[in-house]
Amino acid sequence: MNLFNVYQLWPIEPVKAKGCSIWSKEGKEYIDLYGGHAVISIGHCHPTYCKMMKDQLDKLGFYSNAVQNSLQSDLAKKLGEVSGYTDYSLFLCNSGAEANENAMKLASFHTGKAKILAFGKAFHGRTSGAVAVTDNPKIQAPFNKTDNITFVPLNDINAVTKEIQGGEYAAVIIEGIQGVSGIHEPESDFLKLLRKVCDKYGVILILDEVQSGYGRTGKFFAHQYAGIKADIITTAKGMANGFPIGGVIISPKFEAIYGMLGTTFGGNHLACTAAIAVLKVIEDENLIENAKVMGEYFTSKLKGNKAIKEIRGRGLMIGIELYEEFYDLRDKLLFEKNIFTGGAGKGVIRLLPPLCVDKVIADKFITAFNELTL
Numbered sequence: 001m002n003l004f005n006v007y008q009l010w011p012i013e014p015v016k017a018k019g020c021s022i023w024s025k026e027g028k029e030y031i032d033l034y035g036g037h038a039v040i041s042i043g044h045c046h047p048t049y050c051k052m053m054k055d056q057l058d059k060l061g062f063y064s065n066a067v068q069n070s071l072q073s074d075l076a077k078k079l080g081e082v083s084g085y086t087d088y089s090l091f092l093c094n095s096g097a098e099a100n101e102n103a104m105k106l107a108s109f110h111t112g113k114a115k116i117l118a119f120g121k122a123f124h125g126r127t128s129g130a131v132a133v134t135d136n137p138k139i140q141a142p143f144n145k146t147d148n149i150t151f152v153p154l155n156d157i158n159a160v161t162k163e164i165q166g167g168e169y170a171a172v173i174i175e176g177i178q179g180v181s182g183i184h185e186p187e188s189d190f191l192k193l194l195r196k197v198c199d200k201y202g203v204i205l206i207l208d209e210v211q212s213g214y215g216r217t218g219k220f221f222a223h224q225y226a227g228i229k230a231d232i233i234t235t236a237k238g239m240a241n242g243f244p245i246g247g248v249i250i251s252p253k254f255e256a257i258y259g260m261l262g263t264t265f266g267g268n269h270l271a272c273t274a275a276i277a278v279l280k281v282i283e284d285e286n287l288i289e290n291a292k293v294m295g296e297y298f299t300s301k302l303k304g305n306k307a308i309k310e311i312r313g314r315g316l317m318i319g320i321e322l323y324e325e326f327y328d329l330r331d332k333l334l335f336e337k338n339i340f341t342g343g344a345g346k347g348v349i350r351l352l353p354p355l356c357v358d359k360v361i362a363d364k365f366i367t368a369f370n371e372l373t374l
Protein backbone atom coordinates (compact mmCIF):
# COMPACT_ATOMS: atom_id res chain seq x y z
CA MET A 1 0.00 0.00 0.00
CA ASN A 2 1.20 3.54 -0.79
CA LEU A 3 0.62 6.61 1.30
CA PHE A 4 -2.17 8.95 0.25
CA ASN A 5 0.04 11.79 -0.81
CA VAL A 6 -1.49 15.04 0.49
CA TYR A 7 1.61 16.60 2.02
CA GLN A 8 4.52 18.42 0.50
CA LEU A 9 7.47 16.90 2.35
CA TRP A 10 10.89 18.31 3.10
CA PRO A 11 13.54 15.77 2.05
CA ILE A 12 14.54 15.21 5.67
CA GLU A 13 13.60 12.43 8.05
CA PRO A 14 14.05 13.26 11.73
CA VAL A 15 14.77 10.22 13.86
CA LYS A 16 15.90 11.76 17.14
CA ALA A 17 15.34 15.00 19.03
CA LYS A 18 16.23 16.80 22.24
CA GLY A 19 15.20 20.27 23.45
CA CYS A 20 15.23 22.56 20.41
CA SER A 21 17.27 20.18 18.21
CA ILE A 22 16.34 17.39 15.83
CA TRP A 23 18.62 14.94 14.05
CA SER A 24 18.03 13.48 10.60
CA LYS A 25 18.67 9.83 9.86
CA GLU A 26 21.98 10.88 8.28
CA GLY A 27 22.92 12.28 11.69
CA LYS A 28 22.69 15.96 10.74
CA GLU A 29 21.53 18.30 13.52
CA TYR A 30 18.82 20.90 12.86
CA ILE A 31 17.63 23.73 15.06
CA ASP A 32 13.86 23.50 15.46
CA LEU A 33 12.20 26.92 15.45
CA TYR A 34 9.00 25.42 14.07
CA GLY A 35 8.20 23.08 16.95
CA GLY A 36 6.44 20.58 14.66
CA HIS A 37 3.89 23.31 14.02
CA ALA A 38 3.60 24.91 17.49
CA VAL A 39 3.17 21.47 19.04
CA ILE A 40 6.46 20.99 20.87
CA SER A 41 5.92 23.36 23.78
CA ILE A 42 8.38 22.14 26.44
CA GLY A 43 11.12 20.93 24.08
CA HIS A 44 11.62 17.53 22.50
CA CYS A 45 12.00 14.47 24.74
CA HIS A 46 11.86 16.41 28.01
CA PRO A 47 13.03 14.03 30.80
CA THR A 48 10.07 14.81 33.15
CA TYR A 49 7.61 14.23 30.31
CA CYS A 50 9.30 11.03 29.13
CA LYS A 51 9.43 9.58 32.64
CA MET A 52 5.77 10.37 33.41
CA MET A 53 4.67 8.91 30.07
CA LYS A 54 6.71 5.72 30.46
CA ASP A 55 5.46 5.19 34.03
CA GLN A 56 1.84 5.69 32.94
CA LEU A 57 2.23 3.38 29.95
CA ASP A 58 3.49 0.64 32.27
CA LYS A 59 0.47 1.15 34.57
CA LEU A 60 -2.48 1.81 32.23
CA GLY A 61 -2.33 3.31 28.76
CA PHE A 62 -5.99 3.48 27.88
CA TYR A 63 -9.48 2.93 29.09
CA SER A 64 -12.64 4.44 27.66
CA ASN A 65 -14.92 7.14 29.02
CA ALA A 66 -17.22 4.48 30.46
CA VAL A 67 -15.22 4.49 33.70
CA GLN A 68 -13.87 7.09 36.12
CA ASN A 69 -10.51 8.60 35.27
CA SER A 70 -9.09 10.94 37.89
CA LEU A 71 -6.26 11.98 35.55
CA GLN A 72 -8.94 13.97 33.66
CA SER A 73 -10.02 15.84 36.77
CA ASP A 74 -6.39 16.38 37.82
CA LEU A 75 -5.73 17.91 34.40
CA ALA A 76 -8.88 20.07 34.55
CA LYS A 77 -7.96 21.38 38.01
CA LYS A 78 -4.41 22.23 36.98
CA LEU A 79 -5.47 23.78 33.67
CA GLY A 80 -8.00 25.94 35.51
CA GLU A 81 -5.32 27.19 37.91
CA VAL A 82 -2.69 27.90 35.27
CA SER A 83 -5.07 29.55 32.80
CA GLY A 84 -7.13 31.50 35.32
CA TYR A 85 -10.34 29.85 34.08
CA THR A 86 -10.87 28.09 37.44
CA ASP A 87 -14.69 28.05 37.35
CA TYR A 88 -14.91 26.67 33.78
CA SER A 89 -15.23 22.96 32.84
CA LEU A 90 -13.13 20.84 30.52
CA PHE A 91 -14.20 18.45 27.77
CA LEU A 92 -11.35 16.43 26.29
CA CYS A 93 -11.03 15.27 22.69
CA ASN A 94 -8.14 14.49 20.32
CA SER A 95 -7.30 17.47 18.12
CA GLY A 96 -7.83 21.14 17.44
CA ALA A 97 -10.44 20.60 14.74
CA GLU A 98 -12.39 18.33 17.04
CA ALA A 99 -12.22 20.88 19.86
CA ASN A 100 -13.69 23.56 17.56
CA GLU A 101 -16.29 21.11 16.27
CA ASN A 102 -17.45 20.41 19.83
CA ALA A 103 -17.35 24.09 20.79
CA MET A 104 -19.62 25.10 17.89
CA LYS A 105 -21.95 22.20 18.55
CA LEU A 106 -22.21 23.20 22.20
CA ALA A 107 -22.96 26.83 21.29
CA SER A 108 -25.66 25.63 18.92
CA PHE A 109 -27.20 23.30 21.51
CA HIS A 110 -27.13 26.09 24.09
CA THR A 111 -28.68 28.84 21.95
CA GLY A 112 -30.90 26.66 19.77
CA LYS A 113 -29.47 28.55 16.78
CA ALA A 114 -27.51 27.36 13.75
CA LYS A 115 -25.46 30.26 12.39
CA ILE A 116 -21.79 30.88 13.13
CA LEU A 117 -19.83 34.03 12.35
CA ALA A 118 -16.17 33.64 11.42
CA PHE A 119 -13.42 35.94 10.17
CA GLY A 120 -11.58 36.50 6.92
CA LYS A 121 -8.40 34.39 6.59
CA ALA A 122 -9.42 32.25 9.57
CA PHE A 123 -8.22 28.66 9.98
CA HIS A 124 -10.04 26.35 12.40
CA GLY A 125 -9.26 22.83 11.19
CA ARG A 126 -10.24 20.20 8.65
CA THR A 127 -13.35 18.42 9.94
CA SER A 128 -16.75 19.44 8.54
CA GLY A 129 -17.71 22.26 10.88
CA ALA A 130 -14.16 23.43 11.43
CA VAL A 131 -13.37 23.63 7.72
CA ALA A 132 -16.68 25.39 7.08
CA VAL A 133 -15.56 28.28 9.34
CA THR A 134 -12.11 28.23 7.69
CA ASP A 135 -11.81 30.98 5.08
CA ASN A 136 -10.28 28.88 2.33
CA PRO A 137 -12.62 27.53 -0.38
CA LYS A 138 -9.79 25.33 -1.72
CA ILE A 139 -9.93 23.02 1.30
CA GLN A 140 -13.75 22.93 1.49
CA ALA A 141 -15.57 20.17 -0.36
CA PRO A 142 -19.10 20.87 -1.64
CA PHE A 143 -20.28 18.85 1.37
CA ASN A 144 -18.74 21.47 3.70
CA LYS A 145 -20.38 24.55 2.16
CA THR A 146 -23.33 25.79 4.16
CA ASP A 147 -25.44 28.93 4.47
CA ASN A 148 -24.96 28.79 8.23
CA ILE A 149 -21.53 30.41 8.05
CA THR A 150 -20.69 34.04 7.31
CA PHE A 151 -17.22 35.62 7.17
CA VAL A 152 -16.50 39.24 8.07
CA PRO A 153 -13.15 41.07 8.05
CA LEU A 154 -10.99 40.76 11.17
CA ASN A 155 -11.10 43.84 13.44
CA ASP A 156 -14.29 45.18 11.83
CA ILE A 157 -16.76 45.50 14.72
CA ASN A 158 -19.43 47.18 12.59
CA ALA A 159 -19.50 44.21 10.24
CA VAL A 160 -19.87 41.87 13.24
CA THR A 161 -22.69 43.89 14.78
CA LYS A 162 -24.54 44.15 11.48
CA GLU A 163 -24.54 40.36 11.12
CA ILE A 164 -25.38 39.27 14.64
CA GLN A 165 -27.93 41.91 15.66
CA GLY A 166 -30.73 40.01 13.90
CA GLY A 167 -30.55 37.27 16.55
CA GLU A 168 -29.83 34.32 14.24
CA TYR A 169 -26.32 33.49 15.42
CA ALA A 170 -25.25 30.83 17.90
CA ALA A 171 -21.59 31.86 18.03
CA VAL A 172 -18.68 33.90 16.83
CA ILE A 173 -15.43 31.96 16.43
CA ILE A 174 -12.06 33.75 16.36
CA GLU A 175 -8.40 32.74 16.68
CA GLY A 176 -6.44 34.23 19.60
CA ILE A 177 -3.92 35.20 16.92
CA GLN A 178 -4.45 34.00 13.35
CA GLY A 179 -1.69 31.51 12.60
CA VAL A 180 -2.14 30.00 9.16
CA SER A 181 -2.96 33.38 7.59
CA GLY A 182 0.54 34.58 8.50
CA ILE A 183 0.18 35.85 12.10
CA HIS A 184 -2.61 38.41 12.18
CA GLU A 185 -3.77 39.66 15.53
CA PRO A 186 -7.22 40.81 16.58
CA GLU A 187 -6.73 44.22 18.19
CA SER A 188 -7.35 44.38 21.94
CA ASP A 189 -10.00 47.09 21.52
CA PHE A 190 -11.72 44.99 18.89
CA LEU A 191 -11.83 41.96 21.23
CA LYS A 192 -13.30 44.10 24.01
CA LEU A 193 -16.05 45.38 21.69
CA LEU A 194 -16.59 41.86 20.35
CA ARG A 195 -17.16 40.64 23.91
CA LYS A 196 -19.70 43.42 24.42
CA VAL A 197 -21.72 42.82 21.25
CA CYS A 198 -21.76 39.05 21.87
CA ASP A 199 -23.19 39.70 25.34
CA LYS A 200 -25.70 42.19 24.00
CA TYR A 201 -27.13 39.81 21.38
CA GLY A 202 -26.76 36.55 23.33
CA VAL A 203 -24.08 35.13 21.01
CA ILE A 204 -21.47 32.68 22.31
CA LEU A 205 -17.87 33.86 21.94
CA ILE A 206 -15.52 30.98 21.03
CA LEU A 207 -11.79 31.71 21.22
CA ASP A 208 -9.75 29.27 19.15
CA GLU A 209 -6.45 29.14 21.04
CA VAL A 210 -5.34 25.89 19.40
CA GLN A 211 -2.13 27.49 18.12
CA SER A 212 -1.85 30.69 20.18
CA GLY A 213 -2.60 29.09 23.55
CA TYR A 214 -0.65 27.26 26.22
CA GLY A 215 1.73 30.08 27.02
CA ARG A 216 3.09 30.55 23.51
CA THR A 217 2.34 34.29 23.37
CA GLY A 218 3.64 35.11 26.86
CA LYS A 219 0.21 34.78 28.46
CA PHE A 220 -1.56 31.46 28.88
CA PHE A 221 -4.09 32.44 26.20
CA ALA A 222 -3.49 35.24 23.68
CA HIS A 223 -6.94 36.79 24.23
CA GLN A 224 -5.96 37.45 27.86
CA TYR A 225 -3.89 40.40 26.60
CA ALA A 226 -7.25 42.09 25.90
CA GLY A 227 -8.47 41.36 29.43
CA ILE A 228 -11.59 39.59 28.18
CA LYS A 229 -13.06 36.18 28.99
CA ALA A 230 -14.41 33.87 26.31
CA ASP A 231 -17.47 31.63 26.74
CA ILE A 232 -15.61 28.70 25.22
CA ILE A 233 -11.87 28.32 24.61
CA THR A 234 -10.43 25.58 22.42
CA THR A 235 -6.92 24.25 22.81
CA ALA A 236 -4.78 21.50 21.31
CA LYS A 237 -1.39 21.94 19.61
CA GLY A 238 0.98 22.73 22.49
CA MET A 239 -1.12 20.92 25.06
CA ALA A 240 0.66 17.57 25.27
CA ASN A 241 3.99 18.11 23.46
CA GLY A 242 2.97 15.94 20.53
CA PHE A 243 0.62 13.40 22.06
CA PRO A 244 -2.78 13.89 20.35
CA ILE A 245 -5.23 15.75 22.55
CA GLY A 246 -7.71 18.62 22.34
CA GLY A 247 -9.59 20.51 25.02
CA VAL A 248 -12.81 22.51 25.14
CA ILE A 249 -12.89 24.89 28.10
CA ILE A 250 -16.51 25.71 28.87
CA SER A 251 -18.15 28.53 30.85
CA PRO A 252 -20.30 27.52 33.85
CA LYS A 253 -23.37 28.90 32.05
CA PHE A 254 -23.48 25.80 29.83
CA GLU A 255 -25.41 22.81 31.08
CA ALA A 256 -23.79 19.41 30.53
CA ILE A 257 -26.42 16.94 29.38
CA TYR A 258 -25.73 13.22 29.27
CA GLY A 259 -24.70 12.17 25.78
CA MET A 260 -24.57 15.62 24.13
CA LEU A 261 -20.83 15.24 23.41
CA GLY A 262 -18.63 12.16 23.45
CA THR A 263 -15.48 10.49 22.16
CA THR A 264 -13.73 7.12 22.31
CA PHE A 265 -10.11 8.21 22.67
CA GLY A 266 -10.54 11.68 24.17
CA GLY A 267 -9.07 12.15 27.65
CA ASN A 268 -7.36 8.77 27.80
CA HIS A 269 -4.73 8.04 30.45
CA LEU A 270 -1.67 8.66 28.31
CA ALA A 271 -3.07 11.86 26.78
CA CYS A 272 -3.96 13.27 30.20
CA THR A 273 -0.55 12.32 31.60
CA ALA A 274 1.14 14.08 28.68
CA ALA A 275 -0.94 17.23 29.24
CA ILE A 276 -0.30 17.20 32.99
CA ALA A 277 3.44 16.77 32.38
CA VAL A 278 3.43 19.76 30.02
CA LEU A 279 1.72 22.00 32.59
CA LYS A 280 4.17 20.84 35.25
CA VAL A 281 7.20 21.69 33.11
CA ILE A 282 5.67 25.01 31.99
CA GLU A 283 5.36 25.97 35.66
CA ASP A 284 8.62 24.47 36.93
CA GLU A 285 10.67 26.15 34.20
CA ASN A 286 8.70 29.40 34.03
CA LEU A 287 8.20 28.88 30.31
CA ILE A 288 5.41 31.42 29.81
CA GLU A 289 7.69 34.19 31.03
CA ASN A 290 10.48 32.77 28.85
CA ALA A 291 8.15 32.89 25.82
CA LYS A 292 7.55 36.55 26.49
CA VAL A 293 11.20 37.46 27.04
CA MET A 294 12.49 35.40 24.12
CA GLY A 295 9.75 36.70 21.82
CA GLU A 296 10.92 40.24 22.51
CA TYR A 297 14.54 39.12 22.01
CA PHE A 298 13.90 37.61 18.57
CA THR A 299 11.87 40.62 17.47
CA SER A 300 14.32 43.26 18.70
CA LYS A 301 17.32 41.49 17.13
CA LEU A 302 15.58 41.10 13.76
CA LYS A 303 14.39 44.68 13.58
CA GLY A 304 16.09 46.73 10.91
CA ASN A 305 17.05 43.77 8.71
CA LYS A 306 16.49 44.91 5.13
CA ALA A 307 14.79 41.66 4.06
CA ILE A 308 11.92 42.26 6.48
CA LYS A 309 8.77 44.13 5.52
CA GLU A 310 6.97 43.59 8.83
CA ILE A 311 7.26 41.54 12.02
CA ARG A 312 3.99 40.51 13.67
CA GLY A 313 2.82 38.47 16.63
CA ARG A 314 3.43 38.08 20.34
CA GLY A 315 5.81 35.99 22.38
CA LEU A 316 6.97 32.93 20.46
CA MET A 317 4.31 33.20 17.78
CA ILE A 318 6.18 35.39 15.34
CA GLY A 319 5.43 36.18 11.70
CA ILE A 320 8.25 37.67 9.64
CA GLU A 321 6.93 39.08 6.38
CA LEU A 322 9.71 39.32 3.81
CA TYR A 323 10.22 41.44 0.73
CA GLU A 324 9.71 39.43 -2.43
CA GLU A 325 13.38 39.07 -3.36
CA PHE A 326 13.88 37.13 -0.10
CA TYR A 327 10.99 34.66 -0.52
CA ASP A 328 13.43 31.74 -0.74
CA LEU A 329 14.89 32.52 2.69
CA ARG A 330 13.03 29.75 4.48
CA ASP A 331 14.52 27.12 2.15
CA LYS A 332 17.96 28.62 2.56
CA LEU A 333 17.67 28.64 6.36
CA LEU A 334 16.87 24.94 6.22
CA PHE A 335 19.28 23.73 3.55
CA GLU A 336 22.22 26.04 4.12
CA LYS A 337 21.97 26.72 7.86
CA ASN A 338 20.09 23.64 9.15
CA ILE A 339 17.33 25.70 10.77
CA PHE A 340 13.69 24.65 10.62
CA THR A 341 11.12 27.46 10.51
CA GLY A 342 7.43 27.48 9.63
CA GLY A 343 5.87 29.16 6.63
CA ALA A 344 2.53 30.85 6.06
CA GLY A 345 1.47 31.62 2.55
CA LYS A 346 3.95 33.45 0.38
CA GLY A 347 6.79 35.28 2.00
CA VAL A 348 5.99 34.89 5.68
CA ILE A 349 8.32 32.93 7.95
CA ARG A 350 6.56 31.71 11.08
CA LEU A 351 8.61 31.12 14.20
CA LEU A 352 6.89 28.72 16.59
CA PRO A 353 9.82 27.33 18.62
CA PRO A 354 9.56 25.29 21.79
CA LEU A 355 8.89 27.67 24.71
CA CYS A 356 12.25 26.71 26.25
CA VAL A 357 14.23 28.29 23.39
CA ASP A 358 17.19 30.35 24.69
CA LYS A 359 19.43 33.19 23.58
CA VAL A 360 22.19 30.89 22.29
CA ILE A 361 19.75 29.30 19.87
CA ALA A 362 18.14 32.63 18.99
CA ASP A 363 21.57 34.12 18.21
CA LYS A 364 22.40 31.23 15.86
CA PHE A 365 19.18 32.00 13.99
CA ILE A 366 19.78 35.76 13.91
CA THR A 367 23.35 35.25 12.63
CA ALA A 368 22.15 32.85 9.92
CA PHE A 369 19.31 35.21 8.98
CA ASN A 370 21.68 38.15 8.68
CA GLU A 371 24.25 36.19 6.66
CA LEU A 372 21.61 35.04 4.19
CA THR A 373 20.18 38.52 3.71
CA LEU A 374 23.46 40.45 3.39
Ligand SMILES: *Cc1c(COP(=O)(O)O)cnc(C)c1O
Pocket (backbone or CB within 6 Å): 094, 095, 096, 097, 098, 100, 123, 124, 125, 126, 175, 179, 180, 208, 209, 210, 211, 212, 236, 237
Ligand atom coordinates in the same frame (compact mmCIF):
# COMPACT_ATOMS: atom_id res chain seq x y z
C1 LIG B 1 -3.92 23.71 13.82
C2 LIG B 1 -5.13 24.50 14.11
C3 LIG B 1 -6.39 23.89 14.20
C4 LIG B 1 -6.61 22.42 13.89
O1 LIG B 1 -5.97 21.58 14.76
P1 LIG B 1 -5.77 20.01 14.38
O2 LIG B 1 -5.21 19.43 15.63
O3 LIG B 1 -4.86 19.98 13.21
O4 LIG B 1 -7.12 19.49 14.06
C5 LIG B 1 -7.47 24.67 14.57
N1 LIG B 1 -7.32 25.98 14.83
C6 LIG B 1 -6.13 26.60 14.75
C7 LIG B 1 -6.04 28.05 15.08
C8 LIG B 1 -5.00 25.89 14.37
O5 LIG B 1 -3.82 26.51 14.25
